[in-house]
Amino acid sequence: MLPLEHLHLKHVLQTVGVLEAVILRSFGPEGGQVLFTRDTGQAMLSRSGTHILRALHLEHPLARMVVECVWKHSTVTGDGSKTFILLLASLLRKIHTTASREPHVSHSYNSLEAAEAATARHLADKLLAFALKELDDLIAMEVAPHGRCVSWEDFTAEMHSPANHYVQKLLASFFHMRLGYVHCAFISELTCELLNHWKCIDNLPYFALQFLKDNFPAIHTPVSGFPITSSRLIEGQVIHRDFATPYPQTDHQPIKAVVFTGYLQPRLLNTGDVLEVGCGGTEERSILDFSAWTERSLQCLIANLQSLGVSVLLSAVKQSAAVLALATQAEMCFVDCVSEDELSLFAQLSGATPISDCWRIEPEHIAELTFCRPILLGPHRYVHVAFHNSEERVKVKPYSLIICGSGEGQTDQYACAFQDAIRMLFTTWEPIPATGTTAAKRTVQSDKRTSSYTHVLTDSSTCTSSNLNPLHKCVLQPGCIMPAGGTFEFLLHHALLKLSHSCSASNDTNIGVPVSRLLASALLSVPKQIYSHSPGQFLQTRTRVMSFITNCSHPFDLVCNQEHNASPIQSEGPLEDGILNLHCCRKSDMPSKVFTQDLGLESVSCKYELLLAVLQCVTSLLRVDTILRTHTALHTQSLADTSWESTEDEAEN
Numbered sequence: 001m002l003p004l005e006h007l008h009l010k011h012v013l014q015t016v017g018v019l020e021a022v023i024l025r026s027f028g029p030e031g032g033q034v035l036f037t038r039d040t041g042q043a044m045l046s047r048s049g050t051h052i053l054r055a056l057h058l059e060h061p062l063a064r065m066v067v068e069c070v071w072k073h074s075t076v077t078g079d080g081s082k083t084f085i086l087l088l089a090s091l092l093r094k095i096h097t098t099a100s101r102e103p104h105v106s107h108s109y110n111s112l113e114a115a116e117a118a119t120a121r122h123l124a125d126k127l128l129a130f131a132l133k134e135l136d137d138l139i140a141m142e143v144a145p146h147g148r149c150v151s152w153e154d155f156t157a158e159m160h161s162p163a164n165h166y167v168q169k170l171l172a173s174f175f176h177m178r179l180g181y182v183h184c185a186f187i188s189e190l191t192c193e194l195l196n197h198w199k200c201i202d203n204l205p206y207f208a209l210q211f212l213k214d215n216f217p218a219i220h221t222p223v224s225g226f227p228i229t230s231s232r233l234i235e236g237q238v239i240h241r242d243f244a245t246p247y248p249q250t251d252h253q254p255i256k257a258v259v260f261t262g263y264l265q266p267r268l269l270n271t272g273d274v275l276e277v278g279c280g281g282t283e284e285r286s287i288l289d290f291s292a293w294t295e296r297s298l299q300c301l302i303a304n305l306q307s308l309g310v311s312v313l314l315s316a317v318k319q320s321a322a323v324l325a326l327a328t329q330a331e332m333c334f335v336d337c338v339s340e341d342e343l344s345l346f347a348q349l350s351g352a353t354p355i356s357d358c359w360r361i362e363p364e365h366i367a368e369l370t371f372c373r374p375i376l377l378g379p380h381r382y383v384h385v386a387f388h389n390s391e392e393r394v395k396v397k398p399y400s401l402i403i404c405g406s407g408e409g410q411t412d413q414y415a416c417a418f419q420d421a422i423r424m425l426f427t428t429w430e431p432i433p434a435t436g437t438t439a440a441k442r443t444v445q446s447d448k449r450t451s452s453y454t455h456v457l458t459d460s461s462t463c464t465s466s467n468l469n470p471l472h473k474c475v476l477q478p479g480c481i482m483p484a485g486g487t488f489e490f491l492l493h494h495a496l497l498k499l500s501h502s503c504s505a506s507n508d509t510n511i512g513v514p515v516s517r518l519l520a521s522a523l524l525s526v527p528k529q530i531y532s533h534s535p536g537q538f539l540q541t542r543t544r545v546m547s548f549i550t551n552c553s554h555p556f557d558l559v560c561n562q563e564h565n566a567s568p569i570q571s572e573g574p575l576e577d578g579i580l581n582l583h584c585c586r587k588s589d590m591p592s593k594v595f596t597q598d599l600g601l602e603s604v605s606c607k608y609e610l611l612l613a614v615l616q617c618v619t620s621l622l623r624v625d626t627i628l629r630t631h632t633a634l635h636t637q638s639l640a641d642t643s644w645e646s647t648e649d650e651a652e653n
Contacts, residue, residue: 007062008113009099009120012621013092015062020089022056023049023082028530029176029599044409048178049081050074051413061627066617073613078423079174079603080610083526087614090525091127094518095120095618117622124619126515131615134499139608140476142495146548147482147604152206152429166481166601168192170428171421173484173600178417183228187414190231190401191421197233197399209426211348216419218345219401222411223378226404231414236386237349238375238400239342243383244319245327245334247374248311254388255369257312258305258361259343259354264315264323266297298323301358302330308361312372312385314338314346333372335383349387349398377402428603429478476605485599486527486538488607490545496520530599 026034026047036044036055046052053067066088074081099119150166171188179187198208212219221238223230248255305313313327315336327334338346347354350367368388375384387398403418405411482488500517531538 006626007624009092009096009117009622012062012624013089013096015060016066016085016089016092016621019053019056019063019066019085022052023085024529026052027082027086028532030533031177033180042409046413047180048413048416049085051416053081053085062621062624065621065624069613069617069620073610074420076423077427077606077609078420079427079606080613082177083610084614084617086525086529087522087610088617090522091519091614091618092621094522095123095622098123098518117625121619121622123515123518124615124622127519128615128619130515130519131612135611136476136608138495138499139492139604142498143482143488143491144476144480144604146487146491147480149477150479150481152209152479164192164196167195167425170481170601170603171425173602174421174424175417176600178420179414186229187231187417190233191418194233194399194401195425197397199397206426206429209422209429212422213419213426215341215345215348216422218339218341220415220418221377221382221400221402222408222415223402223404224408224411225378225406227406228404228414230402230404232402233399234375234384234402235397235399236370236384237342237346237398238377238402239314239335239338239346239383239385240380241335241338241383242381243333243374244324244336245332247383248331248333248372255311255372256309257314257350257352257367257369257372257385258310258365259314259316259347259352259367260356260358261316261343261354262356262358263317264298264301264313264319264358266294266301295322295326298326302326302332304359305332305361306330308366310361310366312369314343316340316343346385424603424606427609428481428605430605431476431478476608478605480604481601482604483599484602486530486541487545488602488604489523489526490542491549493520493523494546494549496523 022034024031026032026049031047033045033047034052036046036052038044044051044055046055050071053070056063056067058064058067066085070081070084073084096116099116148166168188171191172184175184175187194212195208198212218237221240310332312333313335315334316338318336319334324334343354346352346367350369352367353364355361355365370386370388372383372385374381376382401418403411403415405414482491496516497520500514500520503514503516527538527541531541
């Protein structure tokens, strides 16, 4: 009999609580780094929530399930791993408290624990349904207007524009929480410089971020043994392979290159060609004749490439010694065993199409390079190429990112932080689709003379929305950011409480507490932990945010007040045609009280995605009833690849 483990809500809460205890050591601006040591003696020092969670040796399947949810969320948005665990634990505690207080009918369930589990699952389902249908509209109406929307076009227009300044602060806050305070300004400036070099010439939306996100493994090069301040950008692409043959001496002339996805091999017209060679004379003579014919065929291929002006050959596989020897005699350069990601990036930047049949080379398969030369980065020698007229062909300025670190582990952490920062920016400027009924729910009244605005909910009594409209539009404006340090949580907490007061008890027939109030209570766990070292500052910050809501002002203005280098730009009002303008207030218009510490900026879209991911994880966790422990490894082979007999055996196991 295989062992069974029945899960209860308290068991789930205990498992998540253990992960929370690990995360809290590095959470917030006052959090420290966590030191891990492996069996080999290698040490890892990190503040990254994803690295910390994935470094744990977890035996409980529920804990591994939570870490997997965190990792999937982080790979999409690049941010929020530690907040994920904190919100997850807080929500589970609130659900447990609410479920234990609800009256239960004894004959409907076998035990009180089963009744509480059913109530908890019902609460989790209603929370997720509320978030999927109402949360985006609520954030757009009650939270986003207190932030600032920075358009990606304004950011890429000028390096020292105010929008670029805000993006630098957003990145500095991100790197501060991931890597520490010392080098966050340098890394954020380097990231902005990378984005400006990769910006699209025609200002196509999100092209640069999408391109960098998809091709980051081929764009960056880690170099260990140097400080992080040695990181830099270099023009062109770095191919992480060395030359298999001597590299070409170009004398500042354009170089033509071809990408092969297969082997360079003799041209066989038909099967009879080989058979005819192997049928005359002795076996030794046949082998010699075949070798001579193969060499002549390869020589014809090399001559054909020379006639086309090709001098650089890139290959995805390792070529034979004969091919490399013939290429060396013809003074042609060969770079073999190039990764698929790097060949794909090379093809996109050069505009050339890779080819598998080396005898069918056309002009569209030939790439023009400005140079192709070796480059020494740390102890390794790589191939460095630059593209000819790349701005006209792919409309970007290709630059490679060199990431330096004192050790291999630290360099990998820097590289992961860069990649996650690009994911975070892409999520920030990615439009969020929402229901088409938003226009009916929201009415914005703006008064340009007083620069005040009022939001009116025409259907404020709904706790769960009606059927979704198939027509979608963007509700949350892309690029919406606001001060960090709990501002988002305080604003959304107030909006959820206001919504819960307007919801009648009849909307929740089985549960007395509206789910909006439960979510609002759980949100406060984030700022409470941020200001855990100073509870008085938590109350002061909450009071100030509430005063901004009362006065219809922007807490974002406090960040402007602390930035002396930001040029003041005046605007007619904070809201115009439903889109927030980017502006800084004059000092005379500033509130008298400011935050005691600047915690930077954070993305509203990333916060929204985080809440959805946490609620989905809560629903999945509470649906687990029993853990069945098996003694055999799980089979990942598909049923289509196995016979019927083997499938039956696996089912019995």
